[in-house]
Amino acid sequence: MSVLQRVFDAPSRLTVLDPLAARAKETADRVLPGGRVRGWLHGRPAGHPLHPAAAMLPVGTSVSALLLDAAAVVLPGGRALGAPARGLTAVSVAAAGPTAAMGWADYTGLHEDQQRTALVHAAGNAVAVALWSLSLVGGRRAPLLRTAGTLAAGAAGALGGHLAYRWAAGPNHAEHLPHLAELAPADADGSTDLGSLDELPEGVPTQRWVGDAPVCLLRRGARVHGLVDTCSHLGGPLHDGEVRDVDGRTALVCPWHGTAFSLTDGEVLDGPGTAPQPVVAVRVRGGRVLGRVEGPPKP
Numbered sequence: 001m002s003v004l005q006r007v008f009d010a011p012s013r014l015t016v017l018d019p020l021a022a023r024a025k026e027t028a029d030r031v032l033p034g035g036r037v038r039g040w041l042h043g044r045p046a047g048h049p050l051h052p053a054a055a056m057l058p059v060g061t062s063v064s065a066l067l068l069d070a071a072a073v074v075l076p077g078g079r080a081l082g083a084p085a086r087g088l089t090a091v092s093v094a095a096a097g098p099t100a101a102m103g104w105a106d107y108t109g110l111h112e113d114q115q116r117t118a119l120v121h122a123a124g125n126a127v128a129v130a131l132w133s134l135s136l137v138g139g140r141r142a143p144l145l146r147t148a149g150t151l152a153a154g155a156a157g158a159l160g161g162h163l164a165y166r167w168a169a170g171p172n173h174a175e176h177l178p179h180l181a182e183l184a185p186a187d188a189d190g191s192t193d194l195g196s197l198d199e200l201p202e203g204v205p206t207q208r209w210v211g212d213a214p215v216c217l218l219r220r221g222a223r224v225h226g227l228v229d230t231c232s233h234l235g236g237p238l239h240d241g242e243v244r245d246v247d248g249r250t251a252l253v254c255p256w257h258g259t260a261f262s263l264t265d266g267e268v269l270d271g272p273g274t275a276p277q278p279v280v281a282v283r284v285r286g287g288r289v290l291g292r293v294e295g296p297p298k299p
């Protein structure tokens with residue numbers, strides 16, 4: 001493993017942070033709004049987390065200020081660039097609050113090892129905002145403070161990227177499953193035999209397999225609903241979850257972090273998840289349950 005990877009991985013092993021991580025989660029659950037607003041903070045309407053996109057504003061403005069400060073050093077009359085650099089830094093500070101709220105909301109639905117990395121990421125950003133804020137009243141030291149803040153934000157941002165890509169916090173964890181299901185033996189309609197209806201327990205989420213793709217079936221009388229079994233949020237097993245009414249719609253609730261998916265179309269109705277859950281189109285014919293995992297449209 002490279003030195004850089006060890007450095008980026010190190011925060012995930014800092015178990016000493018766990019009490020603080022638990023406190024931060026409790027506080028977020030108490031302080032942040034719930035319901036639809038919380039869904040917006042997670043990025044539910046977009047189908048993916050909004051925090052990384054929101055971070056572009058403070059990052060973009062702070063890097064722009066950094067470039068202005070650099071230009072001020074080399075250009076004649078560069079002092080005049082101090083005012084716009086200061087204005088850009090004020091935007092960075094103002095944008096940091098909403099960006100942090102989105103990240104904090106996402107933080108509540110992470111595993112402990114991910115939360116440790118997220119805490120270090122947040123601490124780096126807090127240092128950055130403190131330095132940017134000081135620069136606004138920093139007089140002649142302002143360029144130095146702005147630069148130090150932007151370097152801290154850059155390091156924190158790199159760790160955030162590691163959290164998202166190396167530690168998979170944020171991406172859709174069910175995207176590959178329709179592709180795996182395509183490899184299963186299927187009839188002319190593309191459906192796979194998932195067993196007899198009589199063997200499916202009534203009202204109890206039950207796991208079956210379409211080839212190598214796990215699916216979760218729920219029988220309600222003669223009808224059967226199905227979703228891919230691996231939760232799109234962080235891969236939890238939906239067949240271990242519970243069926244609940246959410247805003248008048250029947251939902252399957254993931255046992256890991258409580259994301260609730262509509263049983264009929266996989267839409268996220270509640271919880272930290274953002275990507276819709278792939279649906280299994282289920283038919284019952286001759287007492288047999290036939291399922292087809294719905295994937296992206298074919299060309």
Ligand code: FES
Nearest residue numbers: 231234236254257
């Ligand atoms: S894995 Fe997090 S809600 Fe399902």
